Amino acid sequence: MNMRRLSPIFVYAALVFATGCATVAVRPEGDLPKPLIVPTPAKVAMVVTPETSNYIHKESRASVDYEAQLGTSHKHIFEEIFKAEFTDAKVFDSVDKARNEPGVLAIFEPRIEQFSFANAKETGGVYCAVTIRYQILIYAPGGELVDTLSLTGYGSGPAPKIGNGEEELGIAAYAAMRDAAAKFLTQFPGLDVAKPLLVSQALTPKVQPLPGSAEAVAAEADVTIEAVPINDAPVAATATSAPLPSSGPLPAGSAPAVPEVSPPPSQMTSRFPATSL
Numbered sequence: 001m002n003m004r005r006l007s008p009i010f011v012y013a014a015l016v017f018a019t020g021c022a023t024v025a026v027r028p029e030g031d032l033p034k035p036l037i038v039p040t041p042a043k044v045a046m047v048v049t050p051e052t053s054n055y056i057h058k059e060s061r062a063s064v065d066y067e068a069q070l071g072t073s074h075k076h077i078f079e080e081i082f083k084a085e086f087t088d089a090k091v092f093d094s095v096d097k098a099r100n101e102p103g104v105l106a107i108f109e110p111r112i113e114q115f116s117f118a119n120a121k122e123t124g125g126v127y128c129a130v131t132i133r134y135q136i137l138i139y140a141p142g143g144e145l146v147d148t149l150s151l152t153g154y155g156s157g158p159a160p161k162i163g164n165g166e167e168e169l170g171i172a173a174y175a176a177m178r179d180a181a182a183k184f185l186t187q188f189p190g191l192d193v194a195k196p197l198l199v200s201q202a203l204t205p206k207v208q209p210l211p212g213s214a215e216a217v218a219a220e221a222d223v224t225i226e227a228v229p230i231n232d233a234p235v236a237a238t239a240t241s242a243p244l245p246s247s248g249p250l251p252a253g254s255a256p257a258v259p260e261v262s263p264p265p266s267q268m269t270s271r272f273p274a275t276s277l
Contacts, residue, residue: 024166026068026117028174032080035185042197043088045098047109048075053093057115064164068115068173070132077177078110085185086197099143105202106146107139113150117169120159128165129156130172134180138193144205147193153180 055071075091082089092098098107114133123129136149155175157168188194196203209215 022164023065023067024164024169026066026070026166026169026173028070028073028170028177030073030174030178032077032084032178032181035084037084037185039087040085040189040194040197041087041200042105043090043103044082044086044197045101045104045107046078046082046089046091047093047095047098047107048078048091049093049109052111055112057112061119062121066117066169068117068169070112070115070173073174073177074110074112077181081181081184082108085188095139095143099139099141104141105197105200107141107143109137109139111135111137117172119165119169123159125159127156127159128168128172129154130169130176132173132176132180136184138203140203140205142205146203146206149188149191149193151180151183153177153183155179 053071053075055074057066057068057070059066079089079091090098090101090104092101095107095109098104111134112132113135115131117130118128120126120128132153134151134153136151137145138147138149140146153176155172155178157171157175159165160168189198193203
């Protein structure tokens with residue numbers, strides 16, 4: 001009789017233990033709304049290597065394993081970005097294959113540089129948030145490096161009412177991808193590296209700076225990512241050009257009572273500014 005009374009307890013304990021050991025799989029999913037922009041009149045190549053298309057970020061917090069499966073969504077959303085930004089964009093899995101494509105004026109290789117997140121517990125149970133740092137290598141048609149762009153996407157999702165929060169973190173991760181997409185689509189045409197493409201001219205290889213020069217030091221400088229992601233609301237208020245709304249419901253009510261974080265700059269940064277033509 002006692003064993004019968006205790007067995008449900010053991011079953012419950014086993015379920016709790018199993019839940020605690022389960023992996024929280026973050027899978028951002030969605031489609032980019034059709035951007036209202038004028039495509040750049042250029043044929044370009046986009047490179048997504050097998051390593052990038054299978055990118056997975058793993059970490060453990062408070063005995064919980066998190067696995068952000070970003071590669072598939074990364075490839076999908078950047079395909080949409082480049083097909084919207086340029087009149088002709090083709091996808092390859094290596095720079096070598098891309099530079100053999102006839103008529104290509106530039107080659108882009110977007111990479112996920114860093115991923116960070118704050119779960120609902122860390123934000124006080126109000127929302128969850130994600131930051132994704134991207135690096136976009138830009139090559140001349142022959143495969144020579146011309147420029148390196150850095151941009152950061154920010155997104156938030158609701159706090160989970162039930163479950164381990166993987167769906168909500170997926171919402172926040174996709175919102176971060178859309179935020180980065182909006183920045184690239186609206187700001188890239190204003191960069192020096194885009195000027196040749198705007199008049200349908202190919203990019204030219206960049207002359208490497210002399211060792212020890214100010215340009216060489218700037219080229220080697222490390223790029224850091226904000227340690228704590230911030231909510232969508234302040235980002236939307238400070239971004240100069242982000243026409244794409246973040247996906248998923250935002251936290252209800254006013255801004256969460258969390259320590260203030262200085263809003264990030266909305267502009268992309270170029271590590272090796274290209275010479276204006």
